[in-house]
Amino acid sequence: MTEVAESSEETSKKKIPLGKNYWKLWTASVTSNLGDGVAGIAYPWLASAVTRNALLIALIAIAQRIPWLVFALPAGVITDRVDRRKIMTATSVFRTVLTFGVAAVVYVNQDSLPSPGDVALGTVGAPNAALYVTLVVSALLFGFAEVLYDNAAQTILPAIVEPEGLERANGRLWGAEMVMNQFVGPPLGSVLIGVAFALPFFFDAGTFAIAAALIFALSGVFKVDQPASENGDKRKGFWDEIKEGVRWLWAHPLLRPMAIILGLLNGLGSVVFATFVLFAQEALHVSTTTFAILMMAGAAGGVIGSVLAPKVSENFGSGTALYFTLMSQSVTTLIIGFATHWAVVWVMFFAFSSTAVLWNVITVSLRQTIIPDHLLGRVNSVYRFFAWGMIPIGLAVGGLVVEGAETFGMDRVMALRLPYFVTGAALFVLFFWAAPQLTTEKIESARAEGIAQKEKSRSREQSADGE
Numbered sequence: 001m002t003e004v005a006e007s008s009e010e011t012s013k014k015k016i017p018l019g020k021n022y023w024k025l026w027t028a029s030v031t032s033n034l035g036d037g038v039a040g041i042a043y044p045w046l047a048s049a050v051t052r053n054a055l056l057i058a059l060i061a062i063a064q065r066i067p068w069l070v071f072a073l074p075a076g077v078i079t080d081r082v083d084r085r086k087i088m089t090a091t092s093v094f095r096t097v098l099t100f101g102v103a104a105v106v107y108v109n110q111d112s113l114p115s116p117g118d119v120a121l122g123t124v125g126a127p128n129a130a131l132y133v134t135l136v137v138s139a140l141l142f143g144f145a146e147v148l149y150d151n152a153a154q155t156i157l158p159a160i161v162e163p164e165g166l167e168r169a170n171g172r173l174w175g176a177e178m179v180m181n182q183f184v185g186p187p188l189g190s191v192l193i194g195v196a197f198a199l200p201f202f203f204d205a206g207t208f209a210i211a212a213a214l215i216f217a218l219s220g221v222f223k224v225d226q227p228a229s230e231n232g233d234k235r236k237g238f239w240d241e242i243k244e245g246v247r248w249l250w251a252h253p254l255l256r257p258m259a260i261i262l263g264l265l266n267g268l269g270s271v272v273f274a275t276f277v278l279f280a281q282e283a284l285h286v287s288t289t290t291f292a293i294l295m296m297a298g299a300a301g302g303v304i305g306s307v308l309a310p311k312v313s314e315n316f317g318s319g320t321a322l323y324f325t326l327m328s329q330s331v332t333t334l335i336i337g338f339a340t341h342w343a344v345v346w347v348m349f350f351a352f353s354s355t356a357v358l359w360n361v362i363t364v365s366l367r368q369t370i371i372p373d374h375l376l377g378r379v380n381s382v383y384r385f386f387a388w389g390m391i392p393i394g395l396a397v398g399g400l401v402v403e404g405a406e407t408f409g410m411d412r413v414m415a416l417r418l419p420y421f422v423t424g425a426a427l428f429v430l431f432f433w434a435a436p437q438l439t440t441e442k443i444e445s446a447r448a449e450g451i452a453q454k455e456k457s458r459s460r461e462q463s464a465d466g467e
Helices: 004-015 019-051 056-064 072-081 084-112 117-122 129-159 163-195 199-214 238-251 255-271 276-282 288-316 318-338 342-370 373-407 412-437 441-465
Strands: none
Touching: 004 019, 019 084, 019 129, 019 163, 019 199, 019 276, 019 288, 019 441, 056 129, 056 199, 056 255, 056 276, 056 342, 056 373, 072 129, 072 238, 072 276, 072 373, 084 129, 084 199, 129 342, 129 373, 163 199, 163 288, 163 342, 238 255, 238 318, 255 318, 255 342, 255 373, 255 412, 276 288, 288 342, 318 342, 318 412, 318 441, 342 373, 342 441, 373 412
């Protein structure tokens, strides 16, 4: 009888509709991710046309990730204080204007740039400080907007989708994002950049504008009421709210180690991606088209991961799924380091991406379930402070490893491979430390407790409304 009841309950969960607001959000995300996929080809190719210096290339990526260190915690408070729909709309409009500005600068300077084909052969244009500064400054500003937008996007979903539907909603969202970001966007970007260096940037700006309109069309109010403080005041001080989010996460026996583990994963992964465009061009000898195909591997793996994630989690346990992710990151990174043909890297990207999305679907849905609604923005931002704050550090290390290896006489191609060997070994060590802390029992216990707490909170609110 128990098995029948559980089966019936599971069936009813699957039938829960995601709703019109979800599909507006889904469409906005898919549209902006199409632009991101186009930009994913345009920005690194433009950067490598301006400079071949590994540290200068890494600096552009560092500039985009630095805001996660300096702005993630304040962004969490803002997300809990302001209507999350308005935050997402405003940051999308800001990114529209900023991208149009970048496109205009590239358009003015594109006659001085080598062709995309020449860039693949290692040709660099005449020194152009204006273009390089534009890339660094825009990356920094995009980073600040991304911190605020992403935190609002993750925290708005529980207000749109029931807890039982979060894994399904996240899976569909990330699957579609991956298709646009890494399957459709990159080849489109390679075509557009072949027509004119500035064209993909104008296209990217247009997708941000469409996304802003769709998010603005969400119905409802997405500002969370904060409970009164102990002294009876409705609103605590800004820094007191940050501390509250930090204390909540740090006291949680599962989220604390999970945040630290993800921070180390992202930091180590950034060591290899800091100079990936140079590795692809000089070690794998790719063209813009082949580079786009490499990016498509991530989408293919991501789609598979997003579709299978709920089933893998259900059939093998959340902990087992996370173990597999940790181990696969090490193996795929080491194989890429030894690869001499882009097809091998394509397969490894496929595997890497599928397990990364598996991790995301499980852990983000878990956070959305167990963190109280009124703390979700702050605690989520603290979590991402650890998770994403390590990225600029990893990027800096990646650039330094390559430059340092060359300084001490290592061959250029071997220097570009070295970050993969260092990272693969470090990820292997991380697996043995992290695995015992992410058991299925701990995850499911935290999930059940979180659902129970949110149900109690909703019951209290309904009782108060009835009175």
